[in-house]
Amino acid sequence: MRSVASPLVEFVLFPGQPVPEGWPALPGSVVRDTAGQAVLLHVGPLRWFAPAAVPGLSAAFQGLERAGTGAALRVDGKYEVCDFSGAVGARILASTLDLAGILRSRDCAAVTLFDCPALLLRESGGYRVWVQTSYAAHFKAAVERAAAICAKIRG
Amino acid sequence: MNSADRPRRRPTNSRRAAREGRVPVAETRPPVPSAKGAVEGKRYGTRLRDSTLTFTFDGVRYAARAGDTAAAALLAAGVSLFGRSVKARRPRGVFTAGPEEPCALLTVGQSPLVIPNVPATTLVLHAGMVLRSQNRWPSLRFDFASLLQVGGSLFTAGFYYKTFFWPTWRVFEPIIRHLAGLGEAPGACALSPPAVEHLSCDVLVVGSGPAGVTAALAAARAGAIVVVCEREPVCGGELEFEDSIVDGMPGYQWLARSLLELRTLGARLLCNTTVVAEAGDTVIAHTEPDGLPGDNTVYRIRAGRVLSAVGALEQPIAFIGNDLPGVMLLGAAERYAALYGVRPRGPVVLFGNHHRLYAAALRLRGLGANIVAIVDTRVDGELLKPEPTAAVALAQVAAAEGRDAAVALLRACGIACYQGHTLHAAHGWRGIRQVRVAPVDAPHAAFTIDCQSLLVSGGWVPQRGLPNASITGAAAGQVDLASLMTPAYDAGLLAAAALGFTVSAHTAPEGTGDPLPVVVPYLRSPAAAAEEKRQFIDLQNDVTVADLRVAIAEGFSHIEHVKRYTTLGIGTEQGRTSNTLGAGILAELRGLEPQQAQTSRARPPLAPMTLNSIAGQRTGAAFRVSRHTPLHDWHAAHGGVLDPMGLWLRPRYYRANGRDAGSAAVVEAARVRATGGIADCSTLGKIEIVGPDAAAFLDEIFLTRASALKVGRARYMVQLREDGLVLDDGLLLRVDEQRFLATTSSSHGLEVLSHLEHHLASAPGATRATTLPTDSRGCGLSITDVTDSWAVIAVAGPSSRPTLQGLLPTVALDRLSHMAFIDTEYAGHTVRVLRAGFSGELAFELYCPPVLAAVLWQALLEAGLAPYGIDALDILRVEKGYLTTAEINGQVTPLDLGMQAMVGQGNACIGQTLLARPAFHEEHRPCLVGLQAADGRAAFLAGAQIALSAGGTRSLGYVTSSVFSPTLDRWVGLALVARNHTSLGTTLWARDPLRGGDTAVCVVSPVHVDPEGLRMKGLP
DSSP states (O other), X not given: OEEOOSOOEEEEEOTTOOOOTTSOOSTTOEEEOTTSOEEEEEEETTEEEEOSOOTTHHHHHHHHXXXXXXXXXXXXXXXXXXXXXXXXXXXXXXXXXXXXXXXTTOSEEEEEETTEEEEEEEETTEEEEEEEGGGHHHHHHHHHHHHHHHHHHHO | OOTTTSOOOOOOHHHHHHHTTOOOOOOSSOOOSSSSEEXXXXXXXXXXXXXXXXXXXXXXXXXXXXXXXXXXXXXXXXXXXXXXXXSSOXXXXXXXXXXXXXXXEEEEEETTEEEEEEETXXXXXXXXXXXXXOSOSBXXXXXXXXXXXXXXXXXXXXXXXXXXXXXXXXHHXXXXXXXXXXXXXXXSOOOOOOEEXXXXXXXXXXXXXXXXXXXXXXXXXXXXXXXXXXXXXXSOGXXXXXXXXXXXXXXXXXXXXXXXXXXXXXXXXXXXXXXXXXXXXXXXXXXXXXGOSSSXXXXXXXXXXXXXXOOEXXXXXXXXXXXXXXXXXXXXXXXXXXXXXXXXXXXXXXXXXXXXXXXXHHHHHHTTOEEEEEEEOOSSOOOXXXXXXXXXXXXXXXXXXXXXXXXXXXXXXXXXXEETEEEEEEEESSXXXXXXXXXXXXXXXXXXXXXXXXXXEOOEEEOOOOTTSEEOGGGGTOOSHHHHHHHHHHHHHHHHHHTTOOOOSOOOOOEEOSOOOOOOOOOBOOOOGGGGGGBEEETTTTEEHHHHHXXXXXXXXXXXXXXXXXXXXXXXXXXXXXXXXXXXXXXXXXXOOGGGOOOOXXXXXXXXXXXXXXXXXXXXXXXXXXXXXXTHHHHHHTTEEEEEETXXXXXXXXXXXXXXXXXXXXXXXXXXXXXXXXXXXXXXEEEEEESTTHHHHHHHHBSSOSTTOOTTBEXXXXXXXXXXXXXXXXXXXXXXXXXXXXXXXXXXXXXXXXXXXXXXXXXXXXXXXXXXXXXXTTOXXXXXXXXXXXXXXXXXXXXXXXXXXXXXXXXXXGGOOTTBEEEEEETTEEEEEEOOOSSSSSEEEEEEOHHXXXXXXXXXXXXXXXXXXXHHHHHHHHHHTOOOTTTOOSSOOTTTTTOHHHHHTOOOOTTHXXXXXXXXXXXXXXXXXXXXXXXXXXXXXXXXXXXXXXXXXXXXXXXXXXXXXXXXXXXXXXXXXXXXXXXXXOEEXXXXXXXXXXXXXXXXXXXXXXXXXXXXXXXX
């Protein structure tokens, strides 16, 4: 688990407002930069999550706020992040969630993992998880426990 | 004749071998050149591997082959006694070959790490395993408690409701507790947490016999994602060993090919996996590798469609002495022969009511079993039908040539056939020795047949599976291969088509095997009333036909009542070998038609599973999620005693301040009042409400108008539920015109968030007065939980301001008025300084990013402030009459809590309408008051009931909070008391008979300390 560098923003679009052009419009869709890094995640109804500072995005948020289209919430410190790679990582996450059933055609979702509220992102080769900070210690212990049990069963 | 001349009893092979130190050699397996073999084309020992191992059973070492189950290995070694029944401690052998085994239950391991009640029939042996029989003392062969059988009729159904009254139950209780139950509870848990796996599929097939494999193939070929759960170690069911031809090849070859095709199509085959329950749209299954709990996996499977192909269970027939060791289900004997190469011992008699008895007899004889007789209750039933394989070639010929040829063939094999006969009784002591047979219509013409094994088959009943699954195969009554394959294939296609998958061009396989049996129902042999107490229905719990009669005579006639009164079917086999038989005999005894028989309801788990599996990984520290504040590590490292409060772990007190919570809290609270202190308040819920409609929305939410709040100010606010009762309280900060930050109590954060989100999205209701459009479209508003984005540090006490000023020199704290806040910078981060507190002292709350919390905390410590915990905070707030969830208990209105002024502002908010109902204004409504001990010294505790007099039994309310006040040097508290008894100075009694007795208390103002609020204002 590691802290997430600020700024961390959740943007909420007010009801009835159009989704800005270029944003991931479908539920669970993601916009990535040219390096494949997730820039904007559609994680909930009218709610997007920006996990990292991206040139121009902050200005876009401010413009939308000024236009009365939505609200940008700085949530620095709200999450810690953890990566799960390969079949082993997927198997650990499957201890707490039906990955295929939940994600299906989506690339991201707001979920509960090991009883902790989290955001889940499908990456190439694995998954990235943002867990709310106050739950991070419990989440880490649960992941380690699940990993040990899975390794023992496999072995 | 002296003792030297008396013939010595010849010891069994196993006992002699044990004395001689040799490992006994299996004596009942056919001689084999290798682990697996074939006789006349019939395969046997298919589950065995070449290597051998040893294990112990009741202290005696035995040999086995790898792949053996404990039952198979012990049967092969000549063991017939496996355990004792629950109530009467009667000797028990092996009755089945599967998890439905009622008798042969073993304890695995050695104290204290034991696993009890493991069926020997499913326990796959490992080298060195230590096994023990159960429910016997001092030994299995001689059990002292079996003398209870002498008392025979004393132990009828429900005897424990009618006996053991004199002189008192307590005399008998310890004895009965010692005798009751089955198996030894482990002294230490030997099981590691299971792995858990969530998965989803299109079609889940439960059972992998011919119907299950066929259905899975159909669905997989149509493109569906298929998962198959099979409780056995290998897939295939009867295809593994029964004579069958499918699509022109032996059944086991077709099975291997089909399983390969399934895997190629991406199907997942989970063996050793038993489906135990469904919860909503999730099917729960668990593995027990080698039949032993532990190192297992629990699956939670979401499937688009579920097909149940769980097969049928062979049924017993009740007759006198049917519980003797050596009596076994016919199908079980065939499985032991086919899978483990074990033939039944000694002369063997078969008893049943269908034609498959005859083919089975010839098959077993082919493996060397000494079949001496077949007792068939049918008068003119068929004997043999054409067999699909050459395994019983003679039978083919006989079947073609007719009945007389068949009888002649059987006689030539030494098998006497008694059609139209029934088996009245089995005789023996620790094992069967003889059976008594008579014509059905001439019971007086009985004769005996010596035997050591009796194989019984009363037909089949479908196994119960998941209630919401589609059923196919033998579970749907199709017990022969020829009739089940097409419907099973169609079931698979239908399941896939329902999910949108295209039906494939393949056709259903065609199979032939054991022909469809015509079963003539036969539940029990005739018996005199006195003998019915030895006709067993439930072998584990010793429930007999006589017990059913007793239950009926005593008014219990419904199967659910009979089950509970007699304990029929409540054992580890969950009624699989007793439920249907019991239901049928009950109907017979009640004079009902057979079709009126009802079985009892099956409830999950459908198969026994350990609590370990049910708990999954939620044990120990993982039992319940816990939340940590950003300062958690500091508290833990510096003597903070962390206790769960809701989901949060919070420091109750710090060890340096006292040896227990009580003394430490007093020290910490006194220090805050004297100088100052700091507390971690990061657990407060924090919700940000942003948008042009935020103020109007919050006017609906809170008791007083949020829109009147100025930017840079905070206010104490109260929220009501729709019914007018108080939901929560907290502070509301106005950050700018369109941005608010609401705090909630630590335990109500998620509830308040849910309340706000509900009212943002919901339709209008009678209790909702709103100026917003009822349609949420056009509503410029967002609600976001930011609890974890802010750490909160309370700085309280006389030195709070000068101390803080030293850290924040650019902020004019002396000009920051009460309930005002300002954002500033510290160490490169934004810090919001709010002048407010929960202690009644001059206080500030610092809102900072979590990454800054530890730095800021340390700086405050170095500046001379000391931490105080939650218990100290409680003292401070009770002294001031501030409220927590102890008072805001979900049952009080704002009027009860003395908030008349807030209510009087008349804000049209949620809950306001129902707050006006007359019931909330009655004179006995609770009213918040302060309490102090009348003598100024006595203690009284939260939870004590308030009464008018010492010993009074009418409660007027209760003490919600009480603390020892270091400021006043006495116990003080808050209480909710009936309004008409709350005049100041009234003497009441705090009744607490369980903890301290009665204490006289005086009604005082809830504000015990500094009622003018001078300390909060920073005034001397």
